Amino acid sequence: MQYTKPYRFLFLALGIGLVLLFLANLSLGSVNIPFKDVIQTLAGGEAAKNSWEYIILNYRLPKAITAIIVGMGLSLSGLLMQTLFRNPLAGPYVLGLSSGASLGVAFIILGAGILPGFLGSIFISSYGIIIAATLGSFAVLLAVLLVAQRLKDTMAILIVGLMFGSFTGAIVSVLTYFSTAQQLQKFTFWAMGSLGSISWKNIAILAIVCFVGIILAAACIKPLNALLLGERYAKSLGINFSKTRFIIILATSLLAGSITAFAGPIAFIGLAVPHIVKLIFRTSNHLILFWGTLLCGAMIMLLCDTITQLPGSDLTLPINAVTSIIGAPIVIWLLLRKRKGIYS
Amino acid sequence: MEKDNIIVSANGISIGYTNKKVKTVIANDVTINLKAGSFTALIGANGIGKSTLLRTLTGIQLPLKGEVILNGKNINNYTAKELAQNLSIVLTEGLPPSNLTVYELVALGRQPYTNWLGTLSPEDDSKVNEALALTQLTALADKKHYEVSDGQLQSVLIARALAQDTPVIILDEPTTHLDLLHKVSLLRLLKQLTEKTGKSILYSTHDLDLALQLSDEIIVMTPEGTVQNTPEKLIESNVFDTLFTDSSIVFDKNKNGFTVL
Numbered sequence: 001m002q003y004t005k006p007y008r009f010l011f012l013a014l015g016i017g018l019v020l021l022f023l024a025n026l027s028l029g030s031v032n033i034p035f036k037d038v039i040q041t042l043a044g045g046e047a048a049k050n051s052w053e054y055i056i057l058n059y060r061l062p063k064a065i066t067a068i069i070v071g072m073g074l075s076l077s078g079l080l081m082q083t084l085f086r087n088p089l090a091g092p093y094v095l096g097l098s099s100g101a102s103l104g105v106a107f108i109i110l111g112a113g114i115l116p117g118f119l120g121s122i123f124i125s126s127y128g129i130i131i132a133a134t135l136g137s138f139a140v141l142l143a144v145l146l147v148a149q150r151l152k153d154t155m156a157i158l159i160v161g162l163m164f165g166s167f168t169g170a171i172v173s174v175l176t177y178f179s180t181a182q183q184l185q186k187f188t189f190w191a192m193g194s195l196g197s198i199s200w201k202n203i204a205i206l207a208i209v210c211f212v213g214i215i216l217a218a219a220c221i222k223p224l225n226a227l228l229l230g231e232r233y234a235k236s237l238g239i240n241f242s243k244t245r246f247i248i249i250l251a252t253s254l255l256a257g258s259i260t261a262f263a264g265p266i267a268f269i270g271l272a273v274p275h276i277v278k279l280i281f282r283t284s285n286h287l288i289l290f291w292g293t294l295l296c297g298a299m300i301m302l303l304c305d306t307i308t309q310l311p312g313s314d315l316t317l318p319i320n321a322v323t324s325i326i327g328a329p330i331v332i333w334l335l336l337r338k339r340k341g342i343y344s
Numbered sequence: 345m346e347k348d349n350i351i352v353s354a355n356g357i358s359i360g361y362t363n364k365k366v367k368t369v370i371a372n373d374v375t376i377n378l379k380a381g382s383f384t385a386l387i388g389a390n391g392i393g394k395s396t397l398l399r400t401l402t403g404i405q406l407p408l409k410g411e412v413i414l415n416g417k418n419i420n421n422y423t424a425k426e427l428a429q430n431l432s433i434v435l436t437e438g439l440p441p442s443n444l445t446v447y448e449l450v451a452l453g454r455q456p457y458t459n460w461l462g463t464l465s466p467e468d469d470s471k472v473n474e475a476l477a478l479t480q481l482t483a484l485a486d487k488k489h490y491e492v493s494d495g496q497l498q499s500v501l502i503a504r505a506l507a508q509d510t511p512v513i514i515l516d517e518p519t520t521h522l523d524l525l526h527k528v529s530l531l532r533l534l535k536q537l538t539e540k541t542g543k544s545i546l547y548s549t550h551d552l553d554l555a556l557q558l559s560d561e562i563i564v565m566t567p568e569g570t571v572q573n574t575p576e577k578l579i580e581s582n583v584f585d586t587l588f589t590d591s592s593i594v595f596d597k598n599k600n601g602f603t604v605l
Binding site: 086088219221222225226228229230232233235236237238239240278282283284285287 | 402404423424425426427428429431432433435437439440441442443444448449452453455456458460461462504508
């Protein structure tokens with residue numbers, strides 16, 4: 001599919017928007033740092049105050065980079081789910097992927113006490129958490145997919161996703177019943193979702209895993225376009241459907257799983273961003289949607305993170321509350337507009 | 345184009361399902377020959393196995409006995425991409441919601457020929473434009489596919505199959521949901537396409553009267569067996585009397601259609 005030229009201006013505008021939001025995110029917070037000093041610090045120079053440099057490099061920069069990775073990864077996995085399930089309301093949170101990842105993390109954080117000391121400490125490392133979360137989301141996605149093959153009704157698939165969410169949530173509750181207060185506190189903080197307090201080392205791990213997920217998704221751009229016509233047409237166009245579906249599931253699990261492992265379950269980004277991108281670009285070509293989703297996902301997550309800081313105040317809102325306040329109305333609006341073709 | 349150039353052939357095959365090693369035979373001794381440039385209809389009562397036959401002829405389902413030969417090679421030995429370059433399909437089922445324009449939808453037919461990103465070469469673009477022109481859709485190219493009428497969408501899907509540039513196109517009940525006017529214009533379009541492009545087109549239908557008037561050949565599936573011939577010869581052989589098991593529905597040779605007694 002061609003027609004890429006008219007989109008150049010849009011991509012340029014989004015690119016500039018991303019840079020501006022990135023700088024704004026670094027500049028705004030409980031302490032407001034002027035743009036000029038932010039840029040000087042990033043360029044390796046010195047800011048007017050030493051404390052500003054410290055805040056930017058050790059606190060705000062890792063958080064902003066995490067926000068970009070989280071926004072890109074969740075939005076892209078949402079786009080993949082929406083095309084694979086032919087369902088505009090699919091997304092990592094709605095389909096229970098985040099719950100699956102939560103279950104994996106809950107087993108690690110809350111269940112580590114059951115294992116002997118040294119084994120527990122291996123499992124509780126960042127690798128252990130990331131593997132458990134990815135496996136958790138992979139398992140839920142496989143289960144949803146299994147059900148989706150029997151149910152042709154797209155709304156039923158969403159309800160099944162919700163049920164898996166409740167189910168995994170219930171298992172987590174049972175686990176919390178048997179855990180210590182300290183473990184419980186750790187898990188609760190994780191479950192509230194947070195972009196801060198992730199070390200540079202963990203950001204590197206997250207970035208590598210998400211990069212693999214993004215590359216896998218890029219490899220599926222052509223089959224994803226064929227899937228716009230449905231499974232049977234896609235097959236008749238020479239697409240190896242089982243292979244494509246496996247790669248899409250793997251990419252989604254890596255993205256949603258690793259992000260949930262480090263940043264907690266973050267709602268609605270994966271569902272809402274692909275729709276915003278489809279509204280802006282008014283296309284279904286996944287080559288355009290791929291880049292658009294990466295850009296818009298990063299922008300919206302940076303925006304949400306900036307809002308959580310409540311610029312100028314010492315308060316910090318939970319990230320999940322902000323994404324839900326923005327995302328939930330979008331979902332309701334989409335349901336109201338649910339007519340042939342328009343919403344997708 | 346040579347009229348007797350056979351592209352798809354099946355010689356005495358059995359079709360049906362294998363489920364948990366239990367074979368369910370739907371039809372035995374099916375012999376079919378599709379020639380280049382011919383327009384063939386597939387007729388049969390509901391449940392007689394038209395869909396099973398089409399699935400077998402498109403390589404989705406293995407025959408229980410015998411083999412389907414496409415362009416001199418067993419259809420089940422093709423790779424997915426090779427098969428996509430030799431056989432295209434048009435289905436009855438609706439499309440999932442999307443923002444695809446008519447042009448983009450037709451251009452998806454070029455996927456068996458494009459690179460890993462699906463980028464269209466100038467040749468691909470000209471094939472797409474050719475397909476749009478043949479189906480008289482050029483003016484609608486930039487419309488979203490959900491903005492066109494049902495009849496036009498059917499043409500768009502046919503244009504997509506044309507862009508796929510295959511010697512054989514198989515359509516599953518393309519005239520369903522259309523009124524008489526659109527049924528006739530769609531079938532005329534398909535017939536013209538076989539004449540202009542030399543493609544072999546096979547379609548399943550319940551509209552026997554139209555099939556008799558517009559097809560070069562008809563494949564009739566009845567409980568007694570499957571026969572393929574020209575409409576005139578089939579009428580002569582009284583095969584249509586056995587199409588339905590109800591004796592109150594009889595074929596009227598003068599009307600080229602059925603009468604309910």
